[in-house]
Amino acid sequence: MADPATGSGTTDTSTTLAARDHARAQGTRQVEHQPTVPPSAATDVVDRTGAAIAPERMLWDDRVPPGGVTSRVIPRGAVVRLTDIDGDACANVLVYNAAQPLERLNVADTVKVQWQAYLGAGSLVLSDMGRVLMTVLADTSGSHDALCGASTERSNTARYGSGGVHGSHPNARDRFAVALAKHGLDRRDLVPNLNFFQGVTVDDDGALRFTGNAGGRGGYVELRAELPLVFVVADTPHVLDPRPEYTVGALRVSAWRDEPTGRGDPAWSATPEGERAFLQTEEFVLTMEAAR
Amino acid sequence: MSAGNGNGMSVMHDEVLEARAPWAHVVEPGCTLDIIDLEGNQAVDCILYNADDPAERYSAPDTITAQGNIFLREGTQLVSNEGRPMMTITATSCEYHDTIGGACSKESNALRYGFHTRHEHACVENFLLAHSWRGMGKRDMTSNINWFMNVPVEADGTLGIVDGISAPGLSVSLRAHMRVLVVISNCPQVNNPCNGFNPTPVRLLVRR
Numbered sequence: 084m085a086d087p088a089t090g091s092g093t094t095d096t097s098t099t100l101a102a103r104d105h106a107r108a109q110g111t112r113q114v115e116h117q118p119t120v121p122p123s124a125a126t127d128v129v130d131r132t133g134a135a136i137a138p139e140r141m142l143w144d145d146r147v148p149p150g151g152v153t154s155r156v157i158p159r160g161a162v163v164r165l166t167d168i169d170g171d172a173c174a175n176v177l178v179y180n181a182a183q184p185l186e187r188l189n190v191a192d193t194v195k196v197q198w199q200a201y202l203g204a205g206s207l208v209l210s211d212m213g214r215v216l217m218t219v220l221a222d223t224s225g226s227h228d229a230l231c232g233a234s235t236e237r238s239n240t241a242r243y244g245s246g247g248v249h250g251s252h253p254n255a256r257d258r259f260a261v262a263l264a265k266h267g268l269d270r271r272d273l274v275p276n277l278n279f280f281q282g283v284t285v286d287d288d289g290a291l292r293f294t295g296n297a298g299g300r301g302g303y304v305e306l307r308a309e310l311p312l313v314f315v316v317a318d319t320p321h322v323l324d325p326r327p328e329y330t331v332g333a334l335r336v337s338a339w340r341d342e343p344t345g346r347g348d349p350a351w352s353a354t355p356e357g358e359r360a361f362l363q364t365e366e367f368v369l370t371m372e373a374a375r
Numbered sequence: 376m377s378a379g380n381g382n383g384m385s386v387m388h389d390e391v392l393e394a395r396a397p398w399a400h401v402v403e404p405g406c407t408l409d410i411i412d413l414e415g416n417q418a419v420d421c422i423l424y425n426a427d428d429p430a431e432r433y434s435a436p437d438t439i440t441a442q443g444n445i446f447l448r449e450g451t452q453l454v455s456n457e458g459r460p461m462m463t464i465t466a467t468s469c470e471y472h473d474t475i476g477g478a479c480s481k482e483s484n485a486l487r488y489g490f491h492t493r494h495e496h497a498c499v500e501n502f503l504l505a506h507s508w509r510g511m512g513k514r515d516m517t518s519n520i521n522w523f524m525n526v527p528v529e530a531d532g533t534l535g536i537v538d539g540i541s542a543p544g545l546s547v548s549l550r551a552h553m554r555v556l557v558v559i560s561n562c563p564q565v566n567n568p569c570n571g572f573n574p575t576p577v578r579l580l581v582r583r
Contacts, residue, residue: 185513191435191477194534196486200475201532211499211516213482230445230475232436237458256456270430271514273456285528289446289471291439322440356486363485 116148116333128337130162131221131305136339143338147318149331150251152258154266154315156181159368160343161308162220165316167280169332170300173321174279175233175255177263178208178216181311182371184268186212190229190275196356200285202227202277205350207357208306214364215309215357218350222305224298226282231291232275233259234322243329252329258317266313279304281321293323309343309364388581394574395563397501399508400581401426402551407465407582410559411546412523414575416539418562419522420478420498423453423461426554429511431455435474435518445528446471447520453549456517460552467547469523469540476526476536478502478519479564488566501560509556521562522547524569536567 096102119125125144128136142161145153146168157163165174180186189211194200196209203225208217233255239246246254248261259273280302282294296302308314318334320326344350344361352358387406391413392398402408410419425431437454439445447453448471452460477483480499484492499516506515523541528534563574 189477189483191475191518192480192483192486195476195526195536196483198535199532200528200534209483209486211480211482213480213486230436231440232434235437235456235458238437238440269514270456274516275434275436275518284532285445287530289444289528291443291445322436323443359486359490363482 116146119144140339145336147334149333150253150319152262152317154262157308157312157314157338159308159311160341161338162341163306163338165279165304166335167298167302168335171296171332172318172334173281173331174334175317176277177315179313181313186210187274194229202229215360217306218344220305220307224280224302226297228278228283231283231322234319238322255317255319262315384582387583390579391576392561392579393576396561397505398559399505400557402555402557404551404553406551408549409546409580410522411578412541413578415543416541416571417575417577418524418569419577420560420562421520422558424556426556431457432517445475447474461555462549462551465548465550469545473521473524473526476521496563498560498562505558536569538568
């Protein structure tokens with residue numbers, strides 16, 4: 084029988100040196116879903132205009148398996164591109180101001196301040212401190228959700244029979260909790276999240292209607308970090324996805340250096356509420372940089 | 376709403392919370408909290424915590440996905456971030472209540488209405504003060520309920536706080552399923568119709 088770790092026909096781990104050789108022999112293996120390290124080795128990344136991203140600008144490239152999670156600290160100005168590899172991802176996203184992680188995504192303010200429940204190109208992702216965390220630069224999907232949050236072990240167990248992250252139906256909330264812990268954050272920081280690539284609409288009587296994926300294979304959303312961010316994304320089935328089997332496609336997360344939205348950019352002044360949010364963001368950066 | 380025990384319940388706590396003020400109170404399992412909109416169209420911002428483990432707290436997403444509807448009505452279970460029912464709306468004479476509109480803050484008021492509102496009192500200020508009484512803080516801020524507030528969502532996704540559907544004397548009754556720390560901000564907002572542009576007192580009654 085072939086060694087599952089190395090694919091080789093022989094396995095000798097009887098001594099430390101043999102075990103070391105065995106471990107090292109695995110190092111060049113590649114699987115479908117894994118990070119590109121260094122990120123500059125990701126030479127196929129393009130932006131919303133179709134332009135290739137120069138390797139030296141690349142910050143992060145990760146293919147997240149269905150049910151998985153990934154997170155990074157990313158600098159202000161960077162562009163994050165979420166790609167729906169299989170046309171069925173559900174990117175559960177949480178965002179924090181890396182300079183003061185007490186400041187975080189607020190989905191209620193995001194929809195209330197913009198007078199709009201459905202996210203799309205041009206939407207701002209707002210913090211609980213009245214600032215812009217991210218700007219949605221491009222969106223080929225148009226089917227997202229800012230209301231329904233993330234699955235729990237309890238909800239996945241009710242739906243699929245199990246929900247623990249150690250099993251075959253990992254839940255988003257525990258994926259978040261573990262990722263947040265790696266940034267010094269805990270369950271009290273685990274606030275309601277955004278979901279990209281799986282949509283929900285609200286009927287006149289308030290009923291929630293799951294509309295699912297609209298962007299298909301290769302659909303993408305590009306977001307710009309307007310502050311230094313802790314960016315966390317779990318790829319797990321939407322909590323209202325009615326399919327009886329645990330169903331979610333893989334997700335690619337790529338990020339590269341760029342400049343924050345500035346005065347004069349149409350996004351800056353697209354709405355009066357958004358302009359004040361950019362101004363409050365600028366004010367924060369001004370004092371933060373001056374205090375350094 | 377009778378303050379007496381004509382229905383076999385005894386009054387544990389009875390208080391008129393002044394306009395614009397914070398409030399925090401532990402409601403024991405089996406007890407009922409009545410929130411009475413004394414003068415009509417007064418938004419009452421509210422967060423629930425498991426009093427024995429405040430990391431478990433009310434979750435708007437878990438509540439609306441559990442019932443498949445954004446409006447809180449009679450029979451709605453108020454669900455925690457752990458997916459457990461914390462309280463149930465056992466009665467409400469106001470047809471429905473909001474849980475997607477969030478709480479007003481000085482910071483978000485500045486976005487919605489202009490920088491001139493930056494020093495006006497706001498619900499997040501009340502919540503943070505109430506948290507400070509118990510060693511809690513900003514990390515404990517989370518999604519909230521807006522009793523007596525009306526936030527419709529149009530077909531194209533447009534949403535907003537519009538004129539209320541409450542009236543003087545309307546009330547909502549909440550039965551606790553665990554020891555629930557109820558934290559309330561009697562909303563001070565004067566820039567939108569959630570309080571009829573006139574914040575007023577509410578009555579808070581706990582019955583066993």
